[in-house]
Amino acid sequence: MLKLLYLVSLLCYGSDGLLLGDKEHHMIGNASGIEVLGRIETLEKQLAEEKRDRFILEQTVRDINTKFHGTLLSINQIELQQREFQNNVSRDNLEILQRSQNVNLTINNITALLQRTMSDFSSLSSKYNLEVQAIYSNISKMSGSVQDLQRKVSFFAKLSSSVRISAAHQTVVYDTVLTNNDNGYNPKNGIFTCPQSGTYMFIWQTLINPLTYIRLEIVVSGSALYGIVEDTQDANDFDTATGSIIIHVNVGDTVFIRSRDSGPGPMFTESSVITSSFSGYRI
Template sequence: MLATGVLVFAFLNVVQTSSLSVVTDDETENLTSPNLDTLDSNNVDVFRQLLNQETLIRMTLVKNVHALMKDMLTLQEKLTVAENKISKIQTSTDHEITVLKKEIDILQTENSFLKNHSAFCKNDLENLNENLDYVTKSISDVKVEVRYLTISLFDINDRYREMEKLLQCFNVSTENIKSEIEDNDQKQSTELLEMKTQHMKTIDDIRNITRTLNADLNQYKTDQWRLSDSVSSLEQFRNNQTNTKCDQKQEVAFTAGVTSSSSTWNSGTLIFNVVITNAGNGYNPSTGVFTTPIGGTYVFYVSAVEYSKQYLRIDIVLNSVSKVRAIGVDSASYQTGTNMVVLELQKGDSVWVKHSYGKGYYSENVPLITLSGFRIL
């Protein structure tokens, strides 16, 4: 710009010098110096008019030169301002491009993770189906075994009753032997005692057999109870697996936002009162809490804007335990904080966003502050 101004100034000087010699035929001497006595009056008037016109032309040129120089300076200032604005815009654009590239990389990484996790979940589901088939077959086998054990238990009960009757008969025989010993003479007492001894041994053997049978019977009863409990547990497991298999197709996803700003919010739960999507009805816009309608793997994402350099720090909370944190710093106004978390949830678990530090938040009619979550099928 400086070189351009110098060239324009040199050009104007050349034009001015040339205009000085237009009337005088390239001579710089004073036009009034020739002897006017040799000229007639008409020629004198002509020369005077020419001199007046030359003066007017010079004055006009000087004004034009000043105006042109002023325009050049104004143009130079505007050009400098424009160059500064272009430089700022280029810097801001480069920064935004860098941020977008980083976000694209993060999204690609998350997408890859979700694809891998989806494949892993499919494998788990296939394994679960195989295990379910195996458990179903095992339940059928256990039922057959329970039937056999029940039949064996009935047989043992019958044998136990027969042994009781036999024991009663031996008791009766023992009483009879005692009577006969009292009635018989001394000679027969030895034989009767021997018979009594044999009968007592037989009775003891029968009693031992009875105890063994009672113990076996109790053991069979215990085994039957255990098998019944096992069958009940297996049936419940199969029902749970069947319900789980059906619930795998249930979709759970939500997005909610905040459309108003607050400069004083400094505690409690951040309530996203505007619901955009709520598949599965897990999110409650009145309380700001998401309650898991079905267990599984969930992804949650939060974004928040701090209010005019007031600093903002919020947490994603699972059952009152902070899992991840987002921060909007106060180095500049309206800074955005974001974060994402993947959680393994059981039915009935609660997830929400709570205040951690700072004060206030900023949003617009189209929400700048949002909370989203979905279940990975």
């Protein structure tokens, strides 16, 4: 467009910028008409090209504006989506935090419950262990008692020959042993030493000559508890007397038969069958 105005100015005023008169204009028109027409055609082509370029440029600008507005819209949508995402993330984080706090609270409650349970279990376990120990102790005692009951304590001893009583508190030694379960009786000294505590029955039977008498007593742990008197002074015949006692005896207690006074005895033995004897057993 500027080039066209410049050419028109040259045609009207000349190269010196002065307005040409009719004569000069006519001369120029005659001399260079063809050239002017050529220039005009060139200018028109240039003008058309500029219009086309301007149209293309305007179309390009409109496309750019459209794309720019679309881009702005996309950016706005992205920003909106980003804000929504942030809001969602914040809400999710808050929910996660709340859930985490709830989970921690639940874990703390469970931990406290487990601690109380373990404490209660420890107390019950200690109590149970004590009870179990007491039960085992009772079982052990009962087992010992059962074993003691299973161990039958008994003895039977007799004289192998006549024994004369010559002094008071003379121990009668029954020297022939027929039964001695648990080995409580000693045939060398005539003393029974209790191997198991319990209630016992002791029996002693005495055979004496005619026209004599004898007094015997049973001694338990050093104390004379019971005695018998056998007297044949008014009867010209042999005689027997039997004494017995039921008493509780502890382990280690001693039991034996002795004379109460000097006699005059003796304790007679007719044979290995008919003789004096001493026996005992736990009931």
